[in-house]
Amino acid sequence: MNFQQEMKARKKMVESALDIMLPGSEVEPVSIHQAMRYAVLNGGKRLRPILVMEGARLGGKDMEKVLPLACAVELIHCFSLVHDDLPAMDDDDLRRGKPTCHKVFGEAMAILAGDALLVRAFELSANMLQDSSLPTENVLWAWNELATATGSRGMIAGQVIDLESENKSVDGDTLRVMHQKKTGALIKAALKSGAIVSGADEEQLQALEEFAGHFGLAFQITDDILDVEGDERITGKKSGSDAAGNKATYVSVFGLSRANQMAEECIEQAIRSLDIFGEEGWFLKELARSVLGRRS
């Protein structure tokens, strides 16, 4: 099984599903639906929905069954990016190589589009409850994981810590907690919710939680490394934007060499946590290695 082919196939499934599950751009009011679609159908890597699908597969169900949940997670991710980019927040003009939502549609529309994406995400998660082949208590459990990971003690908490750390000297612990919540929580919830919904057992969930923790951290460290080193044409954002914004990063706190080392250590730990899956762990192992491969 070829990892690249598998990624491509899953990404295709997600793109089709997202296209269907978002209101069409002709639906009134047209502007907000265009803004929502712009914020989502933009060439994203779809890491999180792919993790939802993998969680489902490892738990023993068809990946297609969890597409509404996978799309919900991606909508939550996209909502957070739209709001994060706003002038009052990170004030970014560019994302994934294109103008940010508020640059195209205006700030007010971007605020509302983000809000609407969040509502739609919860609608889609609830739709999972209509699938009678999935036990209600599992879907509810997965739903709760997702809501907790998104809210004021999860992703939003991470954004608050990030906000409050601006222009302050930040130590390694604060940085870690901030990223754990800001990006790690949703990544973890993605993988776990897919598995929970599919009836994965406690041992499997524990392993996936561990994997996601190390993986999420490596993902963030390599993001920081790419910001310093990366080619703007590939990363889609201005290099050095973290430094320009005076943001604490793994590179600024630990140095480039140690940051690289930490990323590699995380990936090793991530891979080790997949032992109980045996051969079936192949996809997540490849995914973990590909995170390191993003570095130049």
Next chain:
Amino acid sequence: MNFQQEMKARKKMVESALDIMLPGSEVEPVSIHQAMRYAVLNGGKRLRPILVMEGARLGGKDMEKVLPLACAVELIHCFSLVHDDLPAMDDDDLRRGKPTCHKVFGEAMAILAGDALLVRAFELSANMLQDSSLPTENVLWAWNELATATGSRGMIAGQVIDLESENKSVDGDTLRVMHQKKTGALIKAALKSGAIVSGADEEQLQALEEFAGHFGLAFQITDDILDVEGDERITGKKSGSDAAGNKATYVSVFGLSRANQMAEECIEQAIRSLDIFGEEGWFLKELARSVLGRRS
């Protein structure tokens, strides 16, 4: 049964529930939880949660059973106010007689607090599913009503229409549709969701839907009248702020006299739609009359 006493008792139940169902102000990160509590525990009238409870009562269940749902609806309402007040949106410094959330906590925190309130609202609605005395399909149905009423074809659509109508001449139809979505949809969903969850039948739901439509409209018309005529110390916002902001209102489109007449006609229609409830319709009838009573 005394309407004022009943309102007071219900409001008290809602206040206690909101206090419990929001994260405490000591929960980390402290700032966002303070902002969320500030945005909610602020002396609001709690109209929408009271409607949820009334819907439940008319459907034959204890009002206490629907408190999570009632609180969810209020959190959705409060989220929309926080975002609506933002500089990029209506840019309001004052709400309910106090500084708006972003004036106290900053714009970024207010954006995030609104987001977190929305997430918490959906968590609370989902919690209803854990009550085994309420049929799952009813709770799901109620949930869907709420999500639809909140999203890009409901309340958020209304905000978009409002945004796009700024500084344009707006006719009566556009005004009506804008308000139907911006404020009417959530009011309707509040009353209906309480009733749906309690197993109200189709005839009852139809009557409640009709009531809510007329009631919501009357509510908005009297809001517009109060803006022109009202005492700032009572309404909590600057008089004439609509006119200053060049906003189309029922008064600016129809004139004060006709607007008053329309509000009265709406309330008459609202009261008539409650016929099938007989004596039990007393509360909603009093509530409808109290809307007219807000006028000086």
